[in-house]
Amino acid sequence: MEGHIIKTQDLSSVIYSVSTNPAGQHLAWKFVKKNWSKLLEKFPLGSFSIRTIIIGVTAQFSSKQELEEVKLFFESVKEKVSQLRAPQIAVENIEKNIKWLDRNLVTLTKWILENLK
Numbered sequence: 001m002e003g004h005i006i007k008t009q010d011l012s013s014v015i016y017s018v019s020t021n022p023a024g025q026h027l028a029w030k031f032v033k034k035n036w037s038k039l040l041e042k043f044p045l046g047s048f049s050i051r052t053i054i055i056g057v058t059a060q061f062s063s064k065q066e067l068e069e070v071k072l073f074f075e076s077v078k079e080k081v082s083q084l085r086a087p088q089i090a091v092e093n094i095e096k097n098i099k100w101l102d103r104n105l106v107t108l109t110k111w112i113l114e115n116l117k
Contacts, residue, residue: 012043012050012056016028016053019057019058025057025061029058029069032054045080046083051086055086055089055090060097061093062098067098070087070091074087
């Protein structure tokens with residue numbers, strides 16, 4: 001976070017990259033929640049970096065539990081993010097992921113079981 005190991009300008013990309021790995025997805029989200037105030041000190045509120053972090057870290061979320069967690073987090077920091085569109089985009093993307101799974105999971109599972117023997 002200090003910029004000695006990872007340059008500040010690369011931090012949002014590193015956080016996003018960690019979140020794209022299934023093993024790092026929740027690790028990145030926990031890091032963002034824990035360090036939210038520090039991230040806002042490093043990056044302007046409406047910056048590309050903050051947008052990348054918010055939308056990128058939550059992009060793979062696809063459960064109702066994850067949706068509620070994201071909503072609760074951004075509700076808790078509402079004063080700081082009320083003018084940002086990124087939290088709403090993140091919530092909409094999670095809702096789309098949930099709907100996609102609801103529509104396709106059974107069919108996809110059936111296809112995989114039939115074709116990958």
